[in-house]
Amino acid sequence: MSLKYGLLGLLNYGEMTGYDLDKAFKASLNFFWQAQSSQIYRELNAMEGRGLLSSKTIIQSDKPNKRLYNITDSGKETLRKWLVQGECIAGLNIRNELLMRIFFMGNCGPAEAIRVVEAFKERLTAFNEDIHTTPDSAASYAERLIDKKEAEYWALTANFGKRYAEMCLAWAEDSLKTLREML
Amino acid sequence: MSLKYGLLGLLNYGEMTGYDLDKAFKASLNFFWQAQSSQIYRELNAMEGRGLLSSKTIIQSDKPNKRLYNITDSGKETLRKWLVQGECIAGLNIRNELLMRIFFMGNCGPAEAIRVVEAFKERLTAFNEDIHTTPDSAASYAERLIDKKEAEYWALTANFGKRYAEMCLAWAEDSLKTLREML
DNA sequence: TGGGTCATGTAACCTGTTACATGATTAG
DNA sequence: CTAATCATGTAACAGGTTACATGACCCA
Numbered sequence: 001m002s003l004k005y006g007l008l009g010l011l012n013y014g015e016m017t018g019y020d021l022d023k024a025f026k027a028s029l030n031f032f033w034q035a036q037s038s039q040i041y042r043e044l045n046a047m048e049g050r051g052l053l054s055s056k057t058i059i060q061s062d063k064p065n066k067r068l069y070n071i072t073d074s075g076k077e078t079l080r081k082w083l084v085q086g087e088c089i090a091g092l093n094i095r096n097e098l099l100m101r102i103f104f105m106g107n108c109g110p111a112e113a114i115r116v117v118e119a120f121k122e123r124l125t126a127f128n129e130d131i132h133t134t135p136d137s138a139a140s141y142a143e144r145l146i147d148k149k150e151a152e153y154w155a156l157t158a159n160f161g162k163r164y165a166e167m168c169l170a171w172a173e174d175s176l177k178t179l180r181e182m183l
Numbered sequence: 184m185s186l187k188y189g190l191l192g193l194l195n196y197g198e199m200t201g202y203d204l205d206k207a208f209k210a211s212l213n214f215f216w217q218a219q220s221s222q223i224y225r226e227l228n229a230m231e232g233r234g235l236l237s238s239k240t241i242i243q244s245d246k247p248n249k250r251l252y253n254i255t256d257s258g259k260e261t262l263r264k265w266l267v268q269g270e271c272i273a274g275l276n277i278r279n280e281l282l283m284r285i286f287f288m289g290n291c292g293p294a295e296a297i298r299v300v301e302a303f304k305e306r307l308t309a310f311n312e313d314i315h316t317t318p319d320s321a322a323s324y325a326e327r328l329i330d331k332k333e334a335e336y337w338a339l340t341a342n343f344g345k346r347y348a349e350m351c352l353a354w355a356e357d358s359l360k361t362l363r364e365m366l
Numbered sequence: 367t368g369g370g371t372c373a374t375g376t377a378a379c380c381t382g383t384t385a386c387a388t389g390a391t392t393a394g
Numbered sequence: 395c396t397a398a399t400c401a402t403g404t405a406a407c408a409g410g411t412t413a414c415a416t417g418a419c420c421c422a
Contacts, residue, residue: 002280003409009287019373032282039410041375064373064418083284083291090280091303092310094347097185097273099215099340101266104192106333108266113336120274127275150289152365153296156358157282164277167350175339182335186381202401222382224403247390247401 002090003035003043008052008079011071018044018067028154031131031161044069052078102175110182117179121172124165131161185273186218186226191235191262194254201227201250211337214314214344227252235261285358293365300362304355307348314344 010016010024021044022037047053052075055067071079098120105113193199193207204227205220230236235258238250254262281303288296 001409002278002283005287006283009283009290012287012290017373018375029283029286032277032279032286034276034278034410036411038375038412043409045375060373063371064416066373079287080290083287084295091282091351092306093217093278094215095185095217095276095278096215096343099274099343100185100189100192100212102336103212103215103340104188104195104262104266105336107192107195107263112267123275152361153285153288156361157286159358160279160282160354163350163354167346168274171343171346175342178335178339184381200401201403217382219383221384221403226381228403243401245391246399247388249401 002033003039004047004052005079005082006033006035007040007043007047008071008075011053011069012076012079015068015070017069021069031127032157047075051075110179114176114179114183117172117175121169121176124168124172128162128165131158131165185216186222187230187235188262188265189216189218190223190226190230191254191258191265194236194252195259195262198251198253200252204252214310215340230258234258293362297359297362297366300355300358304352304359307351307355311345311348314341314348 006025006029007021010021010029016024018037018041022035022040025033025035025040044053044055048055048069052072053069054072055069058066058068060066098116101116102113105116189208189212190204193204193212199207201220201224205218205223208216208218208223227236227238231238231252234255236252237255238252241249241251243249281299284299285296288299
C-alpha cells in the first residue's frame with residue numbers, strides 16, 4: 001500500500017525514471033520502507049494504468065532508452081488525501097524476525113541466544129551509519145525543490161531512525177547481560 | 184517466512200488446533216508478528232503437506248469437530264535449525280507507514296503533521312497496555328511446560344516492546360515540539 | 367578483459383489481506 | 395433475544411521476493 005504513496009511522493013518533487021525512483025527510494029525511504037526494483041517497475045505500470053501517472057519515452061542513442069514518469073492531477077490528489085486522512089493505523093505493526101527467534105530460544109539456551117544478539121549488535125552499527133547519512137542523500141534527490149522546508153520533515157523521520165537504533169543497542173546490551181547471567 | 188517458525192515454535196510446546204494456534208499467536212507473538220486466521224489455516228495445511236506437522240481429526244458431538252496438530256521430528260529439526268543458524272538478516276527491516284507520511288508532510292504543513300503524530304500518540308497508549316500484559320497471556324498458553332525457563336526469553340521480547348513504546352513516545356513528543364515551532 | 371553503471375523489465379513464486387460462509391451452543 | 399464462542403475454512407486479490415535477461419558503454 002505505501003509503496004504507491006512513496007512513488008507518488010517522490011514524483012511530486014519532479015519527473016523521474018523508474019531507475020531514478022529506485023535509487024531515490026533506496027537513498028531516502030529505504031530505512032523505513034524497502035522495495036525491490038522489480039516491484040517498483042511493476043507498480044509504476046499499474047499506477048499509470050490507473051491514471052495516477054503519465055509517462056513518455058526518451059530515445060537515447062548513447063544509452064538505453066528511458067521512460068520518464070510524471071505525476072498527474074489525479075495522482076496529486078490521491079497523495080494529498082492519503083497524507084491528510086485521519087486514520088493512520090500504521091506505525092505500530094512491527095514484524096520482527098529477531099524477536100520471534102528470541103521468543104523461542106528456550107529450545108537452545110543462553111549461549112545460542114548470545115550469539116544471535118551479538119550478531120544483531122553488529123548489524124546495528126551499519127544501520128546507524130546509514131541513518132546518519134540518509135538526510136543528505138535524500139536532499140541530493142530533491143535539488144529541484146523551491147523551498148527546503150521538506151528537509152525538516154525528513155529530519156523527523158531520520159530522528160526516529162536514530163532513536164530506534166539507540167534503543168535497539170540499549171536493549172541488546174541489557175539482554176546480553178541477562179543472558180550471560182543465565183549461562 | 185517467520186509465520187512458519189512461529190507455528191512450529193508454539194506446537195513444540197504441545198499439540199494444538201488451528202484455532203488454539205490462532206489465539207496463542209494473537210496472545211503472545213502478535214506484537215512482533217501479525218497473522219490472519221485464514222493465513223494460519225493455509226500455512227498449517229502447507230506445512231503438513233511438507234511433513235513438518237501431522238494432524239488428527241477429533242470428532243465432537245457437542246461442538247464442531249476439530250483438527251489437532253502435532254509437530255513431527257522433521258518439524259522439530261527445521262525449527263532448531265532456524266533458531267541456531269548464524270545468519271539473522273532481520274530485526275532492522277522496519278516497514279513504517281507513519282514515517283512515510285511524515286516524510287512527505289511538506290505537502291501539507293505542520294498543522295496536519297501535528298494531527299497525525301497526536302493520533303499516533305493515542306494508539307501508543309493502547310499498545311503499551313498490550314505489551315505489559317503479553318508475558319502473562321503467553322504463559323497461559325504454555326501451562327504444559329515442564330520448566331519455566333522459556334519465560335525468561337519471553338521477557339526479553341516483551342522488554343523490547345516496552346522500550347520501543349517508550350522510544351516512540353519520546354520521539355512523538357519531541358516531534359510535536361518541533362512541529363509546533365513551525366506553525 | 368572484467369566489472370560496474372545505465373535502463374528496462376518478465377516469470378514464477380511466496381506471503382499477507384479482505385471478505386465471506388457455516389451452524390451449533392452458551393452466557394448475558 | 396442477541397452476541398459471542400467454538401472451529402473450520404475458501405476465494406480472490408494485493409503486495410513482496412528471487413532469479414534471470416539484455417546490451418552497450420566506461421573505467422581501471
